[in-house]
């Protein structure tokens with residue numbers, strides 16, 4: 225028996241030292257299952273003066289869920305840890321129930337962490353979860369980002385999520401709990417073979433696959449992904465950002481590995497359009513091929529134009545024309561505009577009016593100018609502030625260079 229198997233707490237405490245040593249206040253997300261119950265007890269042993277809080281999300285999907293949450297509450301209080309149950313008020317979300325429950329869980333936990341001044345929330349994913357995720361995603365053809373294991377990341381609200389148990393096995397943790405007489409609840413959906421994860425879990429058990437080796441592979445992929453992110457961020461420094469458009473020097477782009485080219489283009493496209501999701505894989509491949517052969521191409525509402533020693537990316541005029549007009553504030557998820565009078569609205573300049581605003585003098589290309597914001601009164605053009613500064617209209621891009629770098633790192 226290895227030392228870690230004899231007492232997985234050593235390994236978890238070491239991971240906590242690595243991930244959270246400098247954090248004075250931490251949350252633990254506990255479902256009541258074996259993994260997160262073990263996590264809660266191990267964190268309580270490790271905490272030494274840190275403020276630790278515990279929360280369960282009650283999804284209300286099973287009649288026992290409220291009772292299970294109360295049991296977690298009792299166990300937390302017995303360890304001297306403040307506890308909260310967070311209730312999911314289900315809306316009318318369509319689609320996959322498990323995926324909505326998971327999104328809601330992370331949202332509720334993140335809000336709880338913010339309200340309580342916690343710098344991070346600990347999750348109980350184990351090496352087994354990691355191995356299952358790797359096999360599931362391999363089956364779906366995910367790229368390196370999907371296959372990589374993540375022991376820590378930060379969400380949009382600045383909350384860090386930490387997974388200190390990726391080095392521990394599910395059975396070892398249950399043995400650890402049993403040896404201490406600590407109970408846990410088994411979610412019946414863990415036996416439901418309708419879920420890919422459960423089928424893969426059973427296949428791993430039946431074939432005797434080495435879970436720890438699979439989890440380590442996911443860890444190595446994670447390291448490779450981080451190295452790629454840094455390469456991409458380095459390449460992104462060459463980007464020139466102006467007037468809501470982006471220019472990449474062609475040479476370093478062409479010399480970069482395919483994965484970096486993909487990241488730069490996907491990040492640039494999302495930076496231009498403000499889309500929440502990356503474009504679909506086959507449309508990205510099509511765009512990358514077009515760029516490689518020197519052709520103009522559109523990608524999810526962005527126009528990409530290889531020209532001479534540069535690649536220019538900007539908003540596609542047709543997409544900007546489809547964006548709803550705005551009475552001021554934000555428009556087309558790209559610009560923030562103020563100074564409009566009542567009865568005026570912002571919409572794309574379009575091709576029709578371009579002759580009147582001398583767009584050539586602005587240094588903008590034809591399509592770029594057509595996609596630029598203009599102030600209208602009914603269908604009368606009042607001003608085109610990007611082309612000629614026009615007080616009192618004040619125009620600011622919603623995203624800057626830092627946002628582009630963030631997107632490049634995220635893909």
Ligand SMILES: Nc1ncnc2c1ncn2[C@@H]1O[C@H](COP(=O)(O)OP(=O)(O)OP(=O)(O)O)[C@@H](O)[C@H]1O
Nearest residue numbers: 253254255259260279280281282326346347348349
């Ligand atoms: N209802 C819940 N309340 C609080 N924390 C939970 C809850 N469900 C899951 N967690 C936390 O998330 C961890 C992982 O659980 P599980 O694998 O079920 O979640 P998931 O978010 O669906 O994971 P994945 O990222 O693998 O999809 C748990 O160990 C626990 O820390």
